Amino acid sequence: MSMAATPGKPSFWRTVKAVAWSFVGLRARGDYEEDVKNLNPLHIIVVGLIAVVVFVAALVLLAKWMVAH
Template sequence: MSDKSSLWHSVRAVAWSFIGIRKRSGFEEDVANIKPLHVLGVGVVAALLFVIGLIVLVNLVVAK
């Protein structure tokens, strides 16, 4: 499997984690196919985007 494919699988796995739902078969597939470093990187970026999005949303609501 290529690094690009593994990175894409990591993005999908982190997205499912943020939602909080996942089938056991999907989880087992992720564990077998993705690199932990990719998951860590994607998770940090996703968390930062989430926090920045919340800050922007709060600023928009407070400004009105």
């Protein structure tokens, strides 16, 4: 049983992977074009906003931890 999404059907995991690769800035053109065709823009926005909140919270916690030590 494969956990990969079927082509043409958006999935949560596929959206998370696309947003994560966007944060890093590395994405193959073919993968990007496939994402554009298959992912729901609303899902990308929601996952992106959640990722930004998690990233900022991690930076704040890291900064507080560094100041405390």
